Amino acid sequence: MATCLGDTMFPEVARATVRLLERLGVDVEVPDGGTCCGQPMINTGYFDEAEPLVRNYARTFADFDAVVLPSGSCAGSVRHQHELVARRCADDDLVAAVEHHAPRAHELSEFLVDVLEVTDVGASFPHTVAYHPTCHSLRMLGVGDRPRRLLEGVAGLRLVDLPQERECCGFGGTFALKNADVSTAMGEDKAQHAIDSGAEVLVAGDSSCLMQIGGLLSRRGAPVRTMHLAEVLVSEEGA
Template sequence: MRVALFVTCVNDTLYPGTGRAVVALLRRLGVDVDFPAAQTCCGQPQFNTGYRHETEPLLRRFATAFRDYDYVVTPSGSCAAMVRDNYPRIGASAAAEGRGDTLSEAAAVAVPRTYELTEFLVDVLDVTDVGAYYPHPVTYHPTCHGLRVLGLGDRPRRLLERVKGIDLRELPGAEECCGFGGTFAVKNAAVSAAMGADKARNVMGTGAEAVCTVDNSCLMHIGGTLTRLGSSVRPVHIAEILASTEGDAR
């Protein structure tokens, strides 16, 4: 199978270690991963802010960049959800405006091959024990896009439960939004901060050393809030936990 990494803007700019962790993890599982240099933003910030027409070239670029691959794997529930849930809507809207079906065709290329990392591991590779070792107490926050749009369900937890040495702790109010929501955090800063504080306090109450999610955007928000509250809890992407081995610990 031909597999490509869609690293996403947030990871490429702020969290490159997450992208490296995905590659290390998949290669350990026998999957050869390419990185198409033509990839760029999926268009989520533009689309969520109401700029649908400005998103259309990014849809086309995504489909072109990844058209030669069987699977596109991304360590981001929100970006995977953008492709799978919103690309078809964009194509349908363009067609309804009489601007042809090319966007729908591009979406049809992109949607079926795009997987969030934990989906790919569990559903495609049929694996839950990835040979990881992470001897720390950890709590898991299911992000909104992963939970409500992609329907990741228990896939991330099943993977975490098989990590050697981990002490996985239940997060109170786990399914409540952390308050980030992309541009929501900018336009509704006070509400976003209050939601983030609630989430951070719940994280701290678990006694965990680390909080993990499938989205670094949410981790950025939760981690920043934890820092402002004086907490030492580390935000860690699930890919980095799954990529860790006993050799790393030594």
């Protein structure tokens, strides 16, 4: 599933995810019916508006062995929030569909480490990297050290610690719109931590967080760029 941001703003992340999975021998299909997972509506309390999207997801991805999402927040929504919408509808068929598809939804690092059982994906990326564990991947999904293990398996990559890495970057979807000043202040802290880490590249598994942090780094003219985990794992730079 490309996700909304992948489809509209960061298509290179979706393409990198497909290339990576295909390189590892996975038969990948991106169905035409894929749309938003409904997370923005659910997070903001608009459950009725989210219902058609949950139904669409259930129809579109019903027949796949696994759905890989290059986003911890979207994977978290499918796994944990779709059931809330389905049960609120009191629709037994939708509840059954959600119970079927939720366990098959995987954040990228989960799929690579837990399903494919790989940590060395054959990547090469000779740069100093810091990893930002995004809130949903960290707290809702509990991906733990899976992304770090994958990064440690990349040839030439030097992984450094990100100060106060568990702190939120301040994006939070609609939070960034409704609480812009607080969101920006949190993002500025995270941007400074990225600079302080000494990394050339800040990596995360959610394009939304990278958009927040990367925008603030760019405004500062900071010597740190942002990349999605999939882009690093598919890289053969310097190989």
